[in-house]
Amino acid sequence: MITSRNTAKAALWLILTFFSAASLWLLLEAEFLAITLILIYVGAVMVLFMFVIKMLDTDQSTLRAQFTRYLPLGIFVSIVVIVQMALVLNAGPFDLEVVGMPEKHGSSYSNITAIAEQLYTIYVYPFELAAILLLIAIIAAITLVHRNQINSKKQIISEQINVQAKDRMKFATINKDKVKESK
Amino acid sequence: MIALSDYLILSSIVFCIGLAGIFINRTNIIMILMCVELILAAVNTNFIAFSFYGSDLSGQIFVFFILTVAAAEVAIGLAILTLMYRNRGSIDIDVTNTLKG
Numbered sequence: 030m031i032t033s034r035n036t037a038k039a040a041l042w043l044i045l046t047f048f049s050a051a052s053l054w055l056l057l058e059a060e061f062l063a064i065t066l067i068l069i070y071v072g073a074v075m076v077l078f079m080f081v082i083k084m085l086d087t088d089q090s091t092l093r094a095q096f097t098r099y100l101p102l103g104i105f106v107s108i109v110v111i112v113q114m115a116l117v118l119n120a121g122p123f124d125l126e127v128v129g130m131p132e133k134h135g136s137s138y139s140n141i142t143a144i145a146e147q148l149y150t151i152y153v154y155p156f157e158l159a160a161i162l163l164l165i166a167i168i169a170a171i172t173l174v175h176r177n178q179i180n181s182k183k184q185i186i187s188e189q190i191n192v193q194a195k196d197r198m199k200f201a202t203i204n205k206d207k208v209k210e211s212k
Numbered sequence: 213m214i215a216l217s218d219y220l221i222l223s224s225i226v227f228c229i230g231l232a233g234i235f236i237n238r239t240n241i242i243m244i245l246m247c248v249e250l251i252l253a254a255v256n257t258n259f260i261a262f263s264f265y266g267s268d269l270s271g272q273i274f275v276f277f278i279l280t281v282a283a284a285e286v287a288i289g290l291a292i293l294t295l296m297y298r299n300r301g302s303i304d305i306d307v308t309n310t311l312k313g
Contacts, residue, residue, distance in 0.1 A: 030246070031229060050257060069279060107235075115221075123215065159281075163283070166284035166288055
């Protein structure tokens with residue numbers, strides 16, 4: 030995904046990665062989160078990404094120009110991190126003999142029910158905070174992107190206060206002869 | 213039988229791919245945002261693996277909150293990106309040096 034030449038193709042590769050992650054989470058008996066990942070990430074977030082990618086005309090040539098410049102640094106940093114993690118994981122504190130396989134739940138076990146029982150009792154305040162956070166995100170996103178419409182009818186308070194009496198009434202001169210002629 | 217360490221190794225590899233992606237695609241903000249998503253997916257896999265092998269649901273609930281925050285982050289990030297493109301006509305990070313920091 031990260032070496033893809035086209036940003037839209039990179040987004041598609043990321044969607045594939047999310048599907049694989051969701052299947053792994055299904056193996057780990059996290060059905061609710063796996064479905065949430067597909068619904069929210071693939072269905073909403075990645076569609077938003079594709080929308081922005083296609084809407085903004087990104088010049089690929091200038092973006093690709095510096096690709097090789099940071100390639101050694103990127104590879105170096107990732108190799109360092111991989112070596113660190115390999116040193117920790119190879120020591121074997123998380124092997125099957127140490128941790129062991131937990132008991133599989135029966136067919137009557139519902140992951141959603143189990144999550145809901147915890148979410149609405151112990152974690153109810155964080156849950157409501159998350160709701161407020163999403164509300165703030167909605168307002169912020171709309172405020173940032175929304176552009177004022179020129180022809181929309183809205184109240185201009187300064188004009189209302191500064192209005193003069195002569196602006197209120199307009200005298201029209203009517204030509205009597207023309208009115209009679211039209212009759 | 214998949215051991216816990218297998219999940220940890222996989223997610224550390226995915227994490228490193230995301231990290232390398234941020235370094236490689238340094239000028240493209242969209243790619244950086246997507247690499248952050250990749251890193252978050254790796255971290256979430258870690259959380260769920262520990263939650264499964266430790267028989268504790270708290271990890272899954274934490275992943276739920278991470279998903280919420282990540283969705284909000286993406287929405288605001290893409291809004292800023294759209295605004296930046298409208299003001300500057302480019303999403304190149306090297307153009308955004310107005311502050312001369």
